[in-house]
Structure formats: C-alpha cells, structure tokens
Amino acid sequence: MRFSLPIKILLWFFLNLAILVTVFVLLFSAEYQFNLDWLFASAARQRVDAMRALVVDDLNTHPPDEWEDVLDRFSMAYHVRFTLFDDQGRHLLGPIVNLPAEVRQELQPLPRAAPSPPHAPAAAEPKIFLRTLTPTRYWLAVAAHVDNPQTGGPMRLHIVAEAPSAGMGGLIIDPTPWVRLAAGAVVFSVLFWLPLLRGLTHSLRQITHATRQIAEGRFDARVHTRRRDELGLLAEAINQMAVRLDGLLKGQKRFLGDVAHELCSPLARLQLTLGIIEQHAGDGERQQRYTRTAMEKSEQIARLVDQLLAFSRASLGESGVRLQAVDVREAAAAAVRQETAETPEQKGVPEIRLEIPAGLSVRADPELLVRALGNLLRNALRHGAGGRGGIAVRAASAGEHAPNVEIVVSDHGPGVPPEELPRIFDAFYRVDAARARETGGVGLGLSIVRMGVEACGGTVTARNRATGGTGLELVLRMQAGGMTDAE
Numbered sequence: 020m021r022f023s024l025p026i027k028i029l030l031w032f033f034l035n036l037a038i039l040v041t042v043f044v045l046l047f048s049a050e051y052q053f054n055l056d057w058l059f060a061s062a063a064r065q066r067v068d069a070m071r072a073l074v075v076d077d078l079n080t081h082p083p084d085e086w087e088d089v090l091d092r093f094s095m096a097y098h099v100r101f102t103l104f105d106d107q108g109r110h111l112l113g114p115i116v117n118l119p120a121e122v123r124q125e126l127q128p129l130p131r132a133a134p135s136p137p138h139a140p141a142a143a144e145p146k147i148f149l150r151t152l153t154p155t156r157y158w159l160a161v162a163a164h165v166d167n168p169q170t171g172g173p174m175r176l177h178i179v180a181e182a183p184s185a186g187m188g189g190l191i192i193d194p195t196p197w198v199r200l201a202a203g204a205v206v207f208s209v210l211f212w213l214p215l216l217r218g219l220t221h222s223l224r225q226i227t228h229a230t231r232q233i234a235e236g237r238f239d240a241r242v243h244t245r246r247r248d249e250l251g252l253l254a255e256a257i258n259q260m261a262v263r264l265d266g267l268l269k270g271q272k273r274f275l276g277d278v279a280h281e282l283c284s285p286l287a288r289l290q291l292t293l294g295i296i297e298q299h300a301g302d303g304e305r306q307q308r309y310t311r312t313a314m315e316k317s318e319q320i321a322r323l324v325d326q327l328l329a330f331s332r333a334s335l336g337e338s339g340v341r342l343q344a345v346d347v348r349e350a351a352a353a354a355v356r357q358e359t360a361e362t363p364e365q366k367g368v369p370e371i372r373l374e375i376p377a378g379l380s381v382r383a384d385p386e387l388l389v390r391a392l393g394n395l396l397r398n399a400l401r402h403g404a405g406g407r408g409g410i411a412v413r414a415a416s417a418g419e420h421a422p423n424v425e426i427v428v429s430d431h432g433p434g435v436p437p438e439e440l441p442r443i444f445d446a447f448y449r450v451d452a453a454r455a456r457e458t459g460g461v462g463l464g465l466s467i468v469r470m471g472v473e474a475c476g477g478t479v480t481a482r483n484r485a486t487g488g489t490g491l492e493l494v495l496r497m498q499a500g501g502m503t504d505a506e
Contacts (some may be wrong), residue, residue, distance in 0.1 A: 024223065025216040032208065032309050063191050067146060070097070070190060071161050073296045074178055079167045087379075097188035099159075099180045115181055119151045126177055148191065157185050158311040222250045229257055238265030282324050290317050298504040342475060344498040345383045346415045347426060348375040354392035355412075358400065369430075370409035371396065379414055381424045382498040387471035392428070395491050396463040399430040422497040429490040434483040443481055465491075 035253035070093075090101045090113050102113025108126040109324045110116050125147045147160040159180040166173045180264045183400070188190040225242050232240035240260050242254035297310045355371050381388070392412070399410045415425045435443060444465045468491075484490050 022221055023036070028216060029209065029212065032212070033205075061311060062193070064146075066190050067159070067161060071163055071178060074101070075163050075165055078163075081167075082169050083167070090205055090323060094212065097180070097190060099182040099188045101180045101420070102181070104177040104179055106177070108177065111176070112334070113114050115179065117178070119156075119158075121149060121151055122147075122179070123158065124159060125149065126179075147319050150185070155183070157182050157187060157191075159187055159190065184226040218246075219250070220255065222246055226250070226254055226257060229254075229261070233257070233261050236268075238262075238268065282320075285315065286324060290314070290321065293317055305429075341384055342382050343385070344380045345385050345388055347379045347381055348373060350385065350388045351375055351392055351412045351414070353389050353425075354396055357389070357393050358396045369400065372409060372411045374411060375414040375426075379416065379424060380498045381426075381475075381477075383475040383477070383495050384471075388495075391468040391471045391493065392426070394468045396426040398464055398491075399428060399489075402432060416497055417494075423494050424497050426493040426495070427490050428493075429484060429488055431486075431488040434480065434487065434489050437483065440481050440483070444479065468493075 052098070074089070074093055077093075078086055081089055086103070090103065091259050094101050100114050103111040103114040103117075104126060105111055108123055132355050146162075148158070150157050159182075161178050163176045164173060165176055180187060182188060186194065189195075215297075216363060222244050225244060229240045240261060244251055244254045246254065281399050293310065293314050297307075297314065351373050355373070359371070396410065396412075409431070411429050412426070413429070414424060417425050417484045469479050472493055472495070477493055479494075480492050482490050482492070
C-alpha cells in the first residue's frame with residue numbers, strides 16, 4: 020500500500036502517541052500496583068448504584084416467580100449475565116450456578132443486622148469487582164436489600180454480574196465519553212497539523228512539477244516558493260540547476276547550428292566540383308562508379324547538415340512559427356510526394372495509404388506539419404514498413420470541450436522495444452545504431468518532429484500496435500476556419 024506524505028506523518032504521530040500512552044500505563048501499573056479497584060471511580064460507582072436500584076425496584080414490584088424474567092431483561096439491557104445469590108452465597112436465580120472459587124470466597128455472608136431502609140445510601144452496600152482466568156471473565160457483585168411482601172419479609176441478596184470484558188456493558192467503563200474524547204483529539208490533531216502538511220505538500224508538488232518539466236527538456240521551469248527551510252534550499256538548487264542546464268544546452272545547440280551553417284558553403288562547392296568531375300570523368304566504368312559514390316556521400320552529408328540546421332533552429336525557437344488552418348489531407352499528401360519523389364527509380368516501395376476525411380483542418384504551421392509528417396514517413400519507410408501491410412496515415416477528430424485532431428502514422432514493422440519508446444524522440448538517439456548508420460540516420464528525425472509539433476502547441480507519442488508495428492500519434496488543435504495569426 021502507498022500512503023501520501025500527510026497520511027504518513029499523521030500515522031507516525033499517532034503511533035508515537037500510542038507508544039507514550041503504553042509506556043505511561045506500564046509505569047503507572049508498576050508504581051501503584053495496578054489492580055481493578057481503581058476502575059471504581061465516582062462515575063462507575065454511580066452507574067453500579069443506579070443499576071442496583073433498578074433491579075431492586077423490579078424485584079420489589081414483581082412476584083418471585085417473575086424474577087427470572089427480570090434478570091433476563093436486565094441481562095439483555097446491559098449485555099451481561101445477572102444471577103441472584105442469598106446472603107450466605109447460595110444460588111437463588113439466574114444462569115450462573117457454580118461460582119469460581121475466587122468469587123465465592125469474596126461473597127462473605129452478609130450480617131443478620133436489622134434491614135436497612137429501602138433507599139439507604141449506596142456507600143453502605145459493599146461492592147466486589149474482580150477478574151478470573153482460564154477463561155478470562157470479569158465479575159461484579161453488589162449487596163442488595165429486597166423488601167417484597169410476597170417473599171414473606173425483607174431479604175439480603177447478592178446481585179452478581181458476569182461479562183467477558185472489564186467494561187461490563189458500560190457499568191464499569193462507559194466507552195462513549197472516551198470515544199468522543201479520542202475523536203475530538205484526532206480532529207484537533209488533524210486541524211492543528213493541517214497547515215504544516217499543506218505547506219509541505221504544496222512545496223513538494225511544485226518541486227515535482229518543475230523537475231518533471233526539466234526532465235522533459237523545459238529548462239525555463241522554476242519553483243516559486245518563499246520557504247526558508249530545507250525545502251526552500253532544494254527549490255533554489257533546482258532553479259539554479261535549470262538555469263545552468265538551459266545555458267549549457269542552448270550553447271551546445273547554438274554551436275551545433277553554427278557548425279552546420281559553416282559546413283553548408285564547402286559542401287555546396289564540393290557538390291559542384293563533383294558534378295563537374297562527373298561530366299568530365301569519361302566513359303570508364305570505374306571512374307563513373309567512384310564519382311557516383313562520392314556524389315551519394317556528399318548528398319548524405321548535405322542531408323545531415325540540413326537536419327542539424329533544422330534541429331538547431333527548432334530547438335532555439337528561431338523558426339518563426341505562424342499558426343494557421345492547415346488541411347491535414349493536403350499536408351499528408353505533400354509529405355508523401357516529398358518522400359517518394361526522392362527515389363522514384365526504387366521498386367518495391369511500400370504502399371502509403373491516406374485515410375483522412377476531407378475538410379479536416381488543424382491549427383499549425385504548414386511547413387512544420389509537412390516536415391513532421393515527412394520525417395515520420397521516412398522513418399517508417401526505412402525501419403518499419405516490413406513489406407507486409409504498407410504504411411497508413413490516419414486522422415480523426417477527438418475530444419468534446421477542446422476538440423483535437425489525432426494523426427497516426429502506423430507501419431507493420433518489427434516495432435520498438437517497450438523500454439525504448441520513451442527515448443525515441445531524444446536527439447541523436449537510435450534504437451539500432453548499426454542499422455541507423457547504414458541508412459544514413461543519426462537520430463534527429465523524430466526529435467525534429469517533436470520540436471515542430473510542440474511549437475504548434477501539440478504533442479507526439481509512440482506506441483507499439485497490438486497487430487504489429489509502431490504507431491506514431493500527433494495531437495493538434497482542430498481549426499474550423501482559415502484565420503492566421505503570428506506567434
């Protein structure tokens with residue numbers, strides 16, 4: 020079982036309180052030779068005297084042949100067993116015939132003195148309360164004076180009650196005030212500790228929220244708190260860490276963008292030179308093969324540089340995002356044309372199916388959406404098509420209060436190991452490094468997808484499909500019209 024921090028603190032507090040109470044009872048018992056007589060406080064004496072008065076009144080007003088019913092009625096009312104014994108300790112009426120030796124020894128014969136008035140003071144009547152073992156039972160015996168004309172004269176009796184607990188049905192211990200006291204103590208403790216617990220949990224929630232944002236790469240997250248204790252120091256350390264990480268990551272991305280930008284010019288000149296060499300290479304098959312290989316490698320380097328530039332600009336917020344209504348079907352068709360036009364001579368390219376209703380629009384940047392869909396299609400063509408069911412691009416509206424559009428690009432490939440799914444959108448991360456190098460990938464495509472979709476206010480997630488393959492889902496806000504605004 021998992022408990023929240025406030026519950027743990029309260030449980031620990033009450034456990035501490037229970038330990039203190041137990042130690043106090045043990046010390047009290049050792050110091051004052053703990054016995055059952057101390058239970059006869061004034062309230063317990065009053066309850067026992069009231070019970071005796073009620074029993075005596077009923078015995079005085081009912082004939083002796085109905086006394087058994089009187090005892091049964093009081094036994095049910097107090098949840099104990101009542102029995103009558105005479106002044107010599109002999110059984111008269113009731114379920115208990117043989118008393119334990121300890122109880123019988125305490126029932127000393129009552130004196131044969133003149134009977135006391137029916138309403139004599141309670142203190143004048145002796146009371147006995149003790150416990151017997153094997154099995155554990157508690158016994159209460161009180162002397163009573165019965166003056167019923169139908170018995171032939173006054174009688175001195177012992178009213179004996181037997182119960183399995185010391186409370187004796189509320190005669191000795193009335194749990195009601197103790198329950199009320201305990202409930203009041205619990206309520207007071209909760210209310211007393213609640214401000215402290217709320218302060219702690221509020222600060223911890225803030226820290227948890229900020230650290231989760233930082234873990235997702237949002238280094239502008241901050242913990243806003245005025246605490247002067249250890250939690251305040253922790254929040255300050257988290258803020259400092261976020262600032263430091265933000266600076267380091269931005270510096271790294273800016274450096275990456277600068278390097279990619281500087282590579283553009285020499286790459287363009289290299290490709291131009293290789294084109295000239297290819298034209299003047301002659302008809303030699305070997306020279307043509309080397310020239311084509313050099314051209315392919317230069318094109319791979321150029322694509323890599325373009326991806327690095329796109330990644331750097333997207334991560335640094337330099338793409339000039341303009342959100343407007345974009346037709347999903349048109350954007351998907353443009354992405355398909357872009358990805359399939361690069362290698363028209365290839366055969367066996369998996370079928371790409373567009374299952375998108377007409378007129379479905381989202382609020383996004385057209386260029387970013389087409390680039391994101393293109394990267395997803397390229398990823399599926401390289402690693403996930405599998406040649407069995409092709410690639411499907413589906414879109415549908417979802418949500419009622421804030422309608423969204425879900426765009427899913429699914430394939431029929433081998434899928435992604437479940438433990439790798441949360442990391443496939445990280446920059447430079449590759450599930451299979453060897454396979455990625457063979458196909459020219461460096462792990463930037465899906466990272467660019469995430470940054471582009473998030474720049475449009477959407478989200479992207481990945482999951483393995485139950486029927487095989489991987490499904491990459493984009494969620495964007497639905498756009499009803501064609502209004503454009505800059506952000």
